[in-house]
Amino acid sequence: MRLQKGRKDKITVRDIFLTLVGTLLYALGVYIFTAPNQIAPGGVSGFATILNHLTGAPIGTVTALVNLPLLVLGWFYLGHPFIVKTLVSVAGFAVFYDYTLVPLQMPQYQGDHLLASLFGGALIGIGLGVTFLGESSTGGVDISCLVLQKKFPHIKISSLVFLTDVVIIAFGAIAYQTIESALYALVAMFVQTKFIDVVLYGADVGKMVTIVTAKGDEVADRILVELDRGVTKIDSVGAYSGVGNQTLLCAVRQNEYHKLQRVVYESDPNAFMIVSTATEVLGDGFKAAEHVQK
Numbered sequence: 316m317r318l319q320k321g322r323k324d325k326i327t328v329r330d331i332f333l334t335l336v337g338t339l340l341y342a343l344g345v346y347i348f349t350a351p352n353q354i355a356p357g358g359v360s361g362f363a364t365i366l367n368h369l370t371g372a373p374i375g376t377v378t379a380l381v382n383l384p385l386l387v388l389g390w391f392y393l394g395h396p397f398i399v400k401t402l403v404s405v406a407g408f409a410v411f412y413d414y415t416l417v418p419l420q421m422p423q424y425q426g427d428h429l430l431a432s433l434f435g436g437a438l439i440g441i442g443l444g445v446t447f448l449g450e451s452s453t454g455g456v457d458i459s460c461l462v463l464q465k466k467f468p469h470i471k472i473s474s475l476v477f478l479t480d481v482v483i484i485a486f487g488a489i490a491y492q493t494i495e496s497a498l499y500a501l502v503a504m505f506v507q508t509k510f511i512d513v514v515l516y517g518a519d520v521g522k523m524v525t526i527v528t529a530k531g532d533e534v535a536d537r538i539l540v541e542l543d544r545g546v547t548k549i550d551s552v553g554a555y556s557g558v559g560n561q562t563l564l565c566a567v568r569q570n571e572y573h574k575l576q577r578v579v580y581e582s583d584p585n586a587f588m589i590v591s592t593a594t595e596v597l598g599d600g601f602k603a604a605e606h607v608q609k
Contacts, residue, residue: 326396331403333449338404340442341453342375342411348435349503350374351423353496355487356436356503357480359455360408365483365490375412379405382454389458392465400451401458408453432499436506443507444514456480480504516595522572523596524565526579527551527587531561534582538563541578542571545599566596 345360353368355361363377382405389398424431446453460475484504488497528534535546547564567575572590579586 326399330400330449330451334400334404334446334451335407337442337444337446337449337451338407338453339411340445341439342408342416342442344435344438344442345374346412346416346421347423348431348438351425352428352431352435352499353487353491353493354428354432354435354499354503355483355491355496356432356439356500356507357456357483358453360453361480361483361487361500365487369490373413373417375409375414378412378455379409382458385454385458388462392462393458397451398458400449401454404446404451405454428495428499429502432503433506436503437510439503440507440510441514444511447511447515512594521566521568521593521596522575523591523593524563524567524572524575525589526563526565527560528563528579528583529558529560529585530583531563534579534586535561535563537578537582538565538575542567542575544571544575566593 341360345364348354349356350364350367355364359378359381360374362381363372363374366372366377367374386398386402386405389401424434443453452458456476456479460479463475484497484500487500488494526534531548535548538544538546544565544567549562549564550559551562552559565575576588579588
């Protein structure tokens with residue numbers, strides 16, 4: 316099924332499939348690991364987990380009910396296809412959790428809370444990452460923060476999400492009457508974030524290095540030969556000194572960085588280097604760009 320024009324205005328079978336698979340993994344992470352161990356790592360599902368502990372209310376149903384007004388709000392401020400796919404995720408979570416996992420009495424892990432937070436965070440993170448690949452979301456805080464950013468563009472979504480999650484985690488510590496619950500929730504959130512990045516960007520994280528040197532040709536030749544990496548050379552002039560140099564741009568894998576550093580400073584001890592993390596590097600010598608969907 317496709318709506319209107321452009322990739323952002325489409326709903327494809329691929330999107331729905333990824334959304335449902337991601338939502339199932341997300342539900343499994345909550346059901347097997349976090350909920351039975353009194354870990355509520357933020358978000359609407361975290362709030363539902365706390366409410367389930369206090370009142371026995373079903374987690375999937377509470378998640379859907381809390382999301383309903385947010386979905387209505389998002390319908391008017393965000394793209395309709397995005398909200399439709401998010402609705403699929405929200406409904407899928409309720410069905411998977413309350414009407415599949417619970418009735419089937421799937422086994423739950425009730426043991427070491429650190430292990431529960433690690434594996435729960437990993438499974439939830441993978442699920443969220445797969446859902447995001449379907450250009451969807453699991454609703455909740457994400458929708459409200461996106462709407463707020465539409466109204467107030469200067470506000471950072473990450474800050475809003477973090478603040479909301481902290482409030483829910485603090486509420487969990489009060490409800491469970493133990494600070495350990497909050498600490499394990501923070502561990503789960505950290506692991507969750509890392510696994511989202513792995514799914515979205517891959518584990519092939521690299522370094523983007525900018526080198527300002529008076530010996531550009533020598534440094535570039537050594538990088539080409541000793542690291543077998545491409546280099547872009549740009550003639551540059553220092554604004555303060557007025558001295559002409561060459562600026563080299565080079566992307567390397569993480570395990571190649573220290574060798575690059577040695578090559579640069581052996582050639583030019585006065586070189587100036589700026590190093591940043593590249594979450595994804597596409598192209599020759601790295602990940603092929605064929606998987607990018609147009």
